[in-house]
Amino acid sequence: MEKLKRFQVSQRVIWGSSIALAILASIPKLFDPFITIPDIIINSSITLMFSIFIWYYNIYSLPKFTSQRTNTSLFNWKLLLSVIMGILVMVILVVVHQELFQVSKMDAPIMFELRGVLINLIVYMFLHLLFQNYQTQQMGMELERTHALNLGAQYELLKQxxxxxxxxxxxxxxxxxxxxxxxxxxxxxxxxxxxxxxxxxxxxxxxxxxxxxxxxxxxxxxxxxxxxxxxxxxxxxxxxxxxxxxxxxxxxxxxxxxxxxxxxxxxxxxxxxxxxxxxxxxxxxxxxxxxxxxxxxxxxxxxxxxxxxxxxxxxxxxxxxxxxxxxxxxxxxxxxxx
The missing domain is CATH 3.30.565.10 (Histidine kinase-like ATPase, C-terminal domain)
Incomplete structure (x- = not known):
């Protein structure tokens, strides 16, 4: 019997979306006459690293939160934990970048936190929808398999x-x-x-x-x-x-x-x-x-x-x-x- 496929998210989706968010976050900086290219790169790298972390954190935690019975509610305590974890990680990234690179012009910490919460919500909701679609497909496959086994059993009885x-x-x-x-x-x-x-x-x-x-x-x-x-x-x-x-x-x-x-x-x-x-x-x-x-x-x-x-x-x-x-x-x- 064919085994059920494990839920996976393509690496292209993870890295592609993270790079896209980093680019989008840097676009407003292009209109600031006092900002330099290194400042834009450093600000964007914070968004990129945070997005990648959020992706892998949510994917890693997904089986643990769904091992018993999947919560069909979109907003639950898992999202709250993810947001709190994201805020802490964003603070660490901002402090580390400031200490290492001494950026001359950097967004206020509150802006990074708001950006982090927004990214967290986007990634979480998108991953939630992907997982719900995966579960729906698996249930459909299981129903078809059960139906086929049932028909097979009926046919074996008919042959007898x-x-x-x-x-x-x-x-x-x-x-x-x-x-x-x-x-x-x-x-x-x-x-x-x-x-x-x-x-x-x-x-x-x-x-x-x-x-x-x-x-x-x-x-x-x-x-x-x-x-x-x-x-x-x-x-x-x-x-x-x-x-x-x-x-x-x-x-x-x-x-x-x-x-x-x-x-x-x-x-x-x-x-x-x-x-x-x-x-x-x-x-x-x-x-x-x-x-x-x-x-x-x-x-x-x-x-x-x-x-x-x-x-x-x-x-x-x-x-x-x-x-x-x-x-x-x-x-x-x-x-x-x-």
């Missing part, structure tokens, strides 16, 4: 689901075939074995080629045909050119299972499901012949949609009218399986 009702019905069908000594019993067992072998192999993958998904579907449909006979009809009209596109495994099985769950499947009223491609979508279409007493909660389609949003950053489309129900699945052609 193999409908136990399907296994129960398949075993009941197999028992009936064995009892009737149906010669296709052995083929049924092989197809059931193939289907669950595909289930175990594909469960480790996030995306599989459509070609492999159709192979899984072929075994699944064989098992359904053994159970419903001619009451279930699947018409596969998918263009072979689309076989190398990828989708999450068991998408088609879940969609067909959803159709069977909500619609009548019988010899008198066969359920016809069409599978075809339309632009960049794989379409699963069935005629609506709803079962009585079965209410749709939409959970199945929502689970499938969550898988597509997590893995392909796309959503399925549902097109429904009075007679037909269509689910359009987005297809992807760059195959990078994780």
């Amino acid at each position: 689901q193999v409908n136990p009702h399907f296994l129960f019905n398949s075993l009941n069908t197999l028992k009936s075939m064995v009892d009737m000594q149906d010669p296709q019993s052995s083929d049924f067992i092989l197809k059931l074995s193939d289907f669950y072998r595909f289930t175990l192999e594909s469960r480790k993958l996030d995306l599989i080629p459509l070609r492999e998904e159709l192979q899984i579907l072929d075994s699944y449909v064989y098992l359904l045909k053994a159970r419903f006979e001619d009451g279930f009809v699947l018409i596969n009209e998918v263009d072979s050119k689309q076989y190398e596109s990828v989708i999450p495994p068991f998408t088609l099985q879940l969609l067909i299972e959803n159709c069977i769950k909500h619609n009548v499947v019988s010899l008198d009223k066969p359920l016809r499901i069409q599978l075809y491609t339309e632009n960049d979508f794989l379409v699963v279409e069935n005629k609506i012949q709803l079962k009585r007493g079965v209410l749709s909660t939409g959970v199945g389609l929502d689970n499938i949609n969550q898988r597509f949003m997590h893995l392909m950053h796309a959503e399925i489309e549902i097109d429904k009218n009075e007679t037909t129900f269509k689910v359009k699945i987005p297809m992807k052609y760059d195959y990078h399986n994780n």
Whole structure:
């Protein structure tokens, strides 16, 4: 997992702003006819050194004052401490410069103190805004990371689901075939074995080629045909050119299972499901012949949609009218399986 970036301020910002403040402080001196160039340089150096000190002092103290819970108030005791510390440092700088250089014309100490307080406020507020922006970015990154982990956990649960009702019905069908000594019993067992072998192999993958998904579907449909006979009809009209596109495994099985769950499947009223491609979508279409007493909660389609949003950053489309129900699945052609 990517570590959170430590809060930092660019050296260019620190030194650039300090030099700019020193230059601004020296501009009024240029209009004084009695001041000399050395006096301007010395006065400016005091502002420069003070600005740099204030920057590093506030940056150094920032983690200590925010290690527990950040105070969202702009003006607090940290600012008061910084101002007091700044006044003391400015006094020391002025006295040291006077003793070392014996400046002939120097601003009154009170002017330096006022300048120091102003610089302190500017640096503190600017640093405060930078840190608040940093915290906002980190919170956003943390929320995105948490959301991604949550989606990943949901998807892992979705990959584990193999409908136990399907296994129960398949075993009941197999028992009936064995009892009737149906010669296709052995083929049924092989197809059931193939289907669950595909289930175990594909469960480790996030995306599989459509070609492999159709192979899984072929075994699944064989098992359904053994159970419903001619009451279930699947018409596969998918263009072979689309076989190398990828989708999450068991998408088609879940969609067909959803159709069977909500619609009548019988010899008198066969359920016809069409599978075809339309632009960049794989379409699963069935005629609506709803079962009585079965209410749709939409959970199945929502689970499938969550898988597509997590893995392909796309959503399925549902097109429904009075007679037909269509689910359009987005297809992807760059195959990078994780």
